[in-house]
Amino acid sequence: MIPFLDLKQLNEPHQPAIKQSIERVLASGWYILGREVETFERQFAAYCQTRHCIGVANGLDALTLVLKAWDFPANSEAIVASNAYIASVLSITHAGLIPIFVEPDPQTYLLDPARIEAVITSRTKAILPVHLYGRCCAMEPINTLAKRYHLKVLEDAAQAHGAIYSSKEYGHRRAGNLADAAGWSFYPSKNLGALGDAGAITTNDDALAEKLRALRNYGSTHKYVNEYIGQNSRLDELQAAVLSAKLPLLDKENARRRELAKRYLTGIQHPDITLPLADQPDHDAWHLFVIQHPQRDDFRNYLRERGIGTDIHYPIPPHHQHAYAEFAHLSLPIAEQLQQTVISLPLNPTLTDAEVTYIIETINLKRERAKE
């Protein structure tokens, strides 16, 4: 059996460092917003090459808090890809904004900059590019448009820890340092995952960072003094300590993900399968390896019968969710089609070469069968 993802196995190489971190927090007697959080914030800001990192309770809060901090008028609009993860859309509506869905480029699965300008109105205030599956959106054209229309840009970097964007003007830059701010999740299955919920915001904006530090803690700048109507979205010391223990291995783990992704990219040869675009395999964080198959469910069963676990990211597009019945009338054919054809293969740093060989052979064997 090759499971799609085994979280226990994923944390196995980190166990000694994690145990030390937990001991340290226990010995300190300090549990929320303390030295461990400050240390991790400093380390993660340095990793992303940003001026600030603000630890929060989870990824959804990270995105929501930034949109709230910008204080847009009610019913302002935020642009997001139609195939985004539900949390990206939730952050927009939680902040009192209206999501405007733009179809992705079906090759990259990412917000298509060429389709953005057509939906910009006087109510548009922000663009939320989601670096889905670990690949950075086309940030230079997105930022250029945003500048022209005076829009804020918030990266949803929850799947892109360590991903790189490069262009002539930007050089090589890490996700999280590509817009006005970025929201991060450290949910256990992410490339950098805690032992529970955790999140962060990175930004180079000093005033925004200061406001976010208050907003995550009841809107308080000094104890019992409240500047804003904030919320409780504090990062705890244990999760911060665990993240600090795991961060030094992130680049090595991402390198392994890239190695495995490249094996899939060259090894899988099947006329029915569309592989993800791989023009920059050494830049992507490869949070997920998502292929497309026209008979996705049959294909998934075929793999399951041969002991290979897969997952679907995601089976229902946001505008077809019950929770968002108000958007059910929208026609977003690219997102709707992707949701029927995408399937994620196992990809994580603990996957062995032999396992990947078996997965590739099993997939290619299906082609031979189909020919007979």
Ligand SMILES: *Cc1c(COP(=O)(O)O)cnc(C)c1O
């Ligand atoms: C995981 C994820 C989130 C939300 O993170 P949580 O910590 O689960 O709240 C947001 N956006 C994307 C793209 C994600 O993958």
